[in-house]
Amino acid sequence: MNKLTDILTARNVFCISLFVAAAILLSLAPKAAVNVDEMLHYPHAKRVVNWYYTGGEDASCLDTPVDNLKYYGQSVDNLTALINRVFSIENEFLTRHFTGAVFFFLLLLFAGLLGKEISNSYWVAATVVLSLMLTPRLFGQAFGNLKDVPFAAGYMAGIYFIIKYLKQFPKVSWKTVTGLGLAIAFTCSVRIGGLILFAYLGLGIVVIVLSKPFLLKYIVSTKSCFVRLMGQWLVIVFAGYFLGLLFWPYSLQDVVRHPFESLSVMEHYKISIKQLFEGEVIWSSSLPWHYLIKWILIATPEFILLGALYFIAFLTYKFSKPLSEQLSIELFVFFTLLFPVVYVIVIGSNLYSGMRQMLFVVPVMVILAVSGVFQFIKSDISKKVKIPAIALFFVLMILPFQHQAKTFPADYIYFNAISGGNKTAWSNYEYDYYFHGMKEATDYLISEIGEKEATVAMNCQLPNYFEKLPNIDFQYTRYLERSSVDWDYALFGVNYIHPYLLKNDTWQSTRIVKTFYHKGNPLVVLLERQSKDDFKGIDLLKHRKWDEAEVLLNKELETDPNNVWMFVNLANLKLAQRKYAELDQLLEKGRTIHPYYEPLYLLEAQKLFDQGKFDESYAVLEELIAVNPRYKNAAPLLKRVKEKLNK
Amino acid sequence: MKRVIAMIGLFIMSLPTMLLMAQDQGTYIDNLGAQDSSYLEEVQLAGAEQASGSNTTVIIIVVAVVVIAAAVFFFMKKKKK
Known part of the structure; x- marks a missing residue:
C-alpha cells in the first residue's frame, strides 16, 4: 500500500x-x-x-x-x-x-x-x-x-x-x-x-x-x-x-x-x-x-x-x-x-x-x-x-466526456446544458462550421458509389476525401443553388443555411436519401439526383430558350417543391418575358419557402425598375440591404436606381 | 418603283413596332447567386465599417499597462499602511 x-x-x-x-x-x-x-x-x-x-x-x-x-x-x-x-x-x-x-x-x-x-x-x-x-x-x-x-x-x-x-x-x-x-x-x-x-x-x-x-x-x-x-x-x-x-x-x-x-x-x-x-x-x-x-x-x-x-x-x-x-x-x-x-x-x-x-x-x-x-x-x-x-x-466532467465519446470526430460541436445543449443551439448558432461531419458522410457515400463513375457536389471545399478515387469527380455548390451544378450525388453540411428554413423545415429536399445526425440534429444530408431536369432547365434558360426551360423547371418543382432556386429561375424567366403578374406569383411562392432569400428581392427590384417605378425599386433594394448588405449582385441595379433618383 | 417606295415606307413605319417587340425581351439577370460562408472578396452595398488600425493596439496596451501598474502600486501602498 x-x-x-x-x-x-x-x-x-x-x-x-x-x-x-x-x-x-x-x-x-x-x-x-x-x-x-x-x-x-x-x-x-x-x-x-x-x-x-x-x-x-x-x-x-x-x-x-x-x-x-x-x-x-x-x-x-x-x-x-x-x-x-x-x-x-x-x-x-x-x-x-x-x-x-x-x-x-x-x-x-x-x-x-x-x-x-x-x-x-x-x-x-x-x-x-x-x-x-x-x-x-x-x-x-x-x-x-x-x-x-x-x-x-x-x-x-x-x-x-x-x-x-x-x-x-x-x-x-x-x-x-x-x-x-x-x-x-x-x-x-x-x-x-x-x-x-x-x-x-x-x-x-x-x-x-x-x-x-x-x-x-x-x-x-x-x-x-x-x-x-x-x-x-x-x-x-x-x-x-x-x-x-x-x-x-x-x-x-x-x-x-x-x-x-x-x-x-x-x-x-x-x-x-x-x-x-x-x-x-x-x-x-x-x-x-x-x-x-x-x-x-x-x-x-x-x-x-x-x-x-x-x-x-x-x-x-x-x-x-x-x-x-x-x-x-x-x-x-x-x-x-x-x-x-x-x-x-x-x-x-x-x-x-x-x-x-x-x-x-x-x-x-x-x-x-x-x-x-x-x-x-x-x-x-x-x-x-x-x-x-x-x-x-x-x-x-461526465457531460462533456459523454458528448465526446458519442460524437467524435465532430465532438467540437459542443454546447453546455445550461444553454440548452446542442438541441437548442442547432439553427440558432454556428454548428459544424469546420464540416467535421463530412468524414462519416463521405465514408458512407464512397462505399455507396463503389466503382461507378459519379460527380459529387458539396457545399464545402473538401475534395480531399475523393482525391484518390478516379471514378469520383468533385463539384462545389451552395446548398440552395445546387440545381445549377451537374452532380449525381451531393453531400451538404447543414450549416450556413438560413435559420428560417431550418426552423420551418423548408430546407428539406425530396432528393435527400440519408441524413447524418449529431445529437439528434441533422448534420449532413446526402442527396441523390433522380433526374437532371433542374440542371438542364437552368442551362436552357442561360441560352434564352424560355419555353423549353419553363417546362423542365416546373417539372422539377413538381417533384421537389421546396427547391426555392427553381422559383428564382422561373421568376427570372418571367422577368425576361416581361410577364410581371406571373413573376409576382412566383416571388410570392418562393417567399413562402424562404422570405429572406436575396435573389427574390433583386428580381422584384429589377421588375419595378423595368416598369419605371424607381422609388419602389429603391425601397425593395433597401429591404434587401437590410437582409444582406453584402449581396453584391444587387450593386449594379442599386447604382442605376440611384442615378435615376439622383441619389 | 412605286412598290419599292411603298415597301421602304412600310418598313420605316413598322420600325417602332419592331423596336417595341424587341423590348419584349425584358431583363435577364445572369447572376443571382447569394454569397455564403467562404473567404470572400470585400463587397458591401451599405456603408463600410472603418478600421481603426494598429494605433488602437498601442493605445490600449499603454493604457492597460499604466492602469494595472497604478492599481497594483496603490494597492500595495494601502496594504503596507
Whole structure:
C-alpha cells in the first residue's frame, strides 16, 4: 500500500495523465476529420515551402489578394508541408493530424506546468490535463486546427515562462530566458498576435518594480545584475521577435513593417463571413459586442464554469488579505484571460466561427477553474459544503466526456446544458462550421458509389476525401443553388443555411436519401439526383430558350417543391418575358419557402425598375440591404436606381 | 418603283413596332447567386465599417499597462499602511 502511495505522488500522477493523454491523442489522430481551413492553409503552406526551396523564385505565397494568407505566419502548417515534402508522405493529412496531436500535447504540458506554477501543486497540473482533455471545443480541434491550438500552446508556454521569469526576477536564469524567447518566437510564428506576450512581460516587470522599489535601485546600482538583465532582455526581444519571422516569407520582406501590418489586418479582419448567432444571420463584421462572451458561456463545459466561479469567489475573498506572491500570480494569469477578451470587444474585432479564434484563453480559464477547486479543497469551509461542491465539479466532467465519446470526430460541436445543449443551439448558432461531419458522410457515400463513375457536389471545399478515387469527380455548390451544378450525388453540411428554413423545415429536399445526425440534429444530408431536369432547365434558360426551360423547371418543382432556386429561375424567366403578374406569383411562392432569400428581392427590384417605378425599386433594394448588405449582385441595379433618383 | 417606295415606307413605319417587340425581351439577370460562408472578396452595398488600425493596439496596451501598474502600486501602498 505504501508503495502505491509512493508511486502515486502528485508529480507522477501528472506524468501519468500526460502519458494517457498522449496515448489517446495518438490513437485518435488517424480517425480525425479534415476541416475546411486545412484546405485553405495547407496549399498555402506548400507554396511557402516552395518559396524557400526555390530561393524566393516562386513568390506565389506572397500573392494572396483574396484570402489574406500571406499575413499568417502559420508555422505549424508550414512544418507539416515541409515534413510531407522531405519524406514524400502520401497521406498528407495524417501527418497534419499527428502534428496537431503533438502540439495539443504541448498545450497540455504547458497548461499543466502553469497550473502547478500558480498553485504549487502537481495535483492541479494533473487535473488541468484531465480538464483540457474534457473541453470539447479545444480537444475536438486538436488534430486539424493547426493555427488556433498551437497558438494556444505557445500562449500557455509564454505565460508559464513569464511567471517563472517574474518569480526569479532580477536573478533570472538563462534557461528561463531562452524558454521565454522561444515561446514568444513560436507563438508569433503561428500568429503575430503572439506579440501580446511582450506586453505581458513588460507589464509584469513594471508591476514588480513598482511594488518593490528597492529592486530598481539594486538593479541600477549593481553593474553585473544590470548588464545581465539588459543582455537577457535583448535575447528575449531578438529571439522572440526575429526567430518567429524566419518561416514567414511575407514578414521577411520587411521585418519591421510587415509583422505590424499583419497585426492590424488580423485585428480588423476585412473578410466578412455570414454567422448564425442568436437565431439570426449576421455578417461577422457586424456582430454584437457580446458575441464572444456569449459563446464562452454557452460552449464551455459546466464544470469549468463552476470552477471559474469558485476561483472568482476565492480571489474576491483574498482581496481582504495582505497581497501575497501567490495572489499576484493568480491576478496576473487572470489578466491574461481577461485582457484578450476585453481587448477584442473594445476594438470591435471581426470574430467568427464561435470562439475559435479566441481558443487560447480557454486553457487559462481551465487552469483558473481547477485552481479554484483546489483552493476549495484546502479551505476551512465546512465539509458539508465542501465535499458536495467539489464532487459536483468532478461529476459534471461526465457531460462533456459523454458528448465526446458519442460524437467524435465532430465532438467540437459542443454546447453546455445550461444553454440548452446542442438541441437548442442547432439553427440558432454556428454548428459544424469546420464540416467535421463530412468524414462519416463521405465514408458512407464512397462505399455507396463503389466503382461507378459519379460527380459529387458539396457545399464545402473538401475534395480531399475523393482525391484518390478516379471514378469520383468533385463539384462545389451552395446548398440552395445546387440545381445549377451537374452532380449525381451531393453531400451538404447543414450549416450556413438560413435559420428560417431550418426552423420551418423548408430546407428539406425530396432528393435527400440519408441524413447524418449529431445529437439528434441533422448534420449532413446526402442527396441523390433522380433526374437532371433542374440542371438542364437552368442551362436552357442561360441560352434564352424560355419555353423549353419553363417546362423542365416546373417539372422539377413538381417533384421537389421546396427547391426555392427553381422559383428564382422561373421568376427570372418571367422577368425576361416581361410577364410581371406571373413573376409576382412566383416571388410570392418562393417567399413562402424562404422570405429572406436575396435573389427574390433583386428580381422584384429589377421588375419595378423595368416598369419605371424607381422609388419602389429603391425601397425593395433597401429591404434587401437590410437582409444582406453584402449581396453584391444587387450593386449594379442599386447604382442605376440611384442615378435615376439622383441619389 | 412605286412598290419599292411603298415597301421602304412600310418598313420605316413598322420600325417602332419592331423596336417595341424587341423590348419584349425584358431583363435577364445572369447572376443571382447569394454569397455564403467562404473567404470572400470585400463587397458591401451599405456603408463600410472603418478600421481603426494598429494605433488602437498601442493605445490600449499603454493604457492597460499604466492602469494595472497604478492599481497594483496603490494597492500595495494601502496594504503596507
